[in-house]
Amino acid sequence: MTSEKNGHKFIINNLEVFYGDFRALKGINMVIKANAITSIIGPSGCGKSTFLRAFNRMNDLVPNTSTKGQIEKDALDIQMLDVAELRKSVGMIFQRPNPFPKSIFDNVAYGPRAHGIKAINQLEEIVECSLRQAVLWDEVKDTLHKSALALSGGQQQRLCIARALAVNPDVLLMDEPASALDPIASLKIEELIQELKQTLTVIIVTHNMQQAARASDYTAFFNMDDDRAGYLVEYDITAKVFTNPEKRLTEDYISGRFG
């Protein structure tokens, strides 16, 4: 059931998310391709983050949230999966780097330990491998037992990516992962995402239009309707969305006329 080339990772059927009575997302139908980078763009408040957090059921943590419709991952309804198992296979990177107040080693080893791996040599192997994948190993290999909070913002974010990779996910959700970083650190993250595409499906929410155009294979444009509910306007191959969008609204947004 693992992702085949050009296979479907997620199938989203008429997804709606409510915060209490307020409908934050309505009528989303999409297919997310495996081993590709899909970026989600759109103005503030259009439900991009809410949409992203539906994939690993992080919305469940917000009180009074309810979800209608269905998301299938590898042809299985995610509501039917064990939530811990789901989140293990669908990693998430947050807007602000959020390393734990622990050592670099303990941060990366956190997930494997939570899933019952105790042998220290096995943990060491996972930590090194994950840090290498996140292109952080060379910078931190001598300071593995120093606090992660002493790292720079960009390093912290790459550490968070390593931490997510350590539990061996097949999907990575990224919620504006570079927005709190300087341009160079941001570029490093972008290069890293390109690398990760080989083995992972990446869904990335971004405010940065160039980033979406440069770094993603597919782009989905979300907008906020008159009732403040977010909906999907256009979804296609990135090159098509940015050069020859079907909808007028998309063109207006991309050319900076609103948003």
Add this chain to the structure above:
Amino acid sequence: MTSTETGSIISLAKTNKNYKLNKITQYFGYALVWACGFAAIAAVFWILGYVLSQGFQVINYEFLFTRPAGGVSGEGGISTTVVSTVYLVVLTLVIATPLGVGAAVYLVEYAGDAVKESKLVAFLVQAARMGVEILAGVPSIVFGLFGFSLFVLYLKFGFSLLSASLSGAALILPTIIRTSEEALLTVPRSYREGSLSLGATRWHTIYSVVLPTAMPGIVTGIVLSVGRIIAETAIFWVTLGGSFYLPQSIRHSGRSLALHVYMLASETRAFDKAMGTAAILILTIIVLNLTINLVSRRLTKHISGKV
């Protein structure tokens, strides 16, 4: 010179005058605040100096290492009361810490969801919160009477370390719950989300990320409670009894330092020995406070990654 220019000069002069007046008010206020602060600190140092200088006249090797002899002359030292105090503190913490921290974890991490599920639970949680608030302000003798009637009499534990530490635990529980609750609330939500997003369970998240991060605050609450146990008298008078022998088990009566001070001062002629014991008590509390500062600063530094 136009009329508007004249006006502005006059108003400028006025501002200057106001400025001078402001400056005087400022100095006056400054002096007043300074005097208040000085008076308060002077009073503290005067009390400390008095107790310590009086106390040190009787403190010597023999005073520290012999047990009280009893009787109205107040012969003997304080050795057994020091040991009883240590027993009392340790036993009270063993009872109160897991309960208090556990209650705080429930209130912060779990109560929110439980409240959504049923009205009854919501009511109970609200009642528990209010109970903690109210209990924090109840005088210690009330806890003493509660302990006396429940543990000493009804459950037949008698005047004993057990009765005293159970009552003492009831006394410090509100403090531990409140400080732990506040400490837990300061843990950023992003830590919890980070952990849960890795597929960690809720309990694992609390145990491995939330509690360690909240530890400096929790430790501060515990150490404050230790100070309270060392300092309280009335509650232990009616639960611990006052035996000056070394307690052989948790079912034996004992005498804490503060209780010893009270008994020496009220029942014997040995006022000098009461002062000596009080000096030891004060020194203990000073050392304890310095330790809190040091430990919680170290922990905070460690957790915020500065070492």
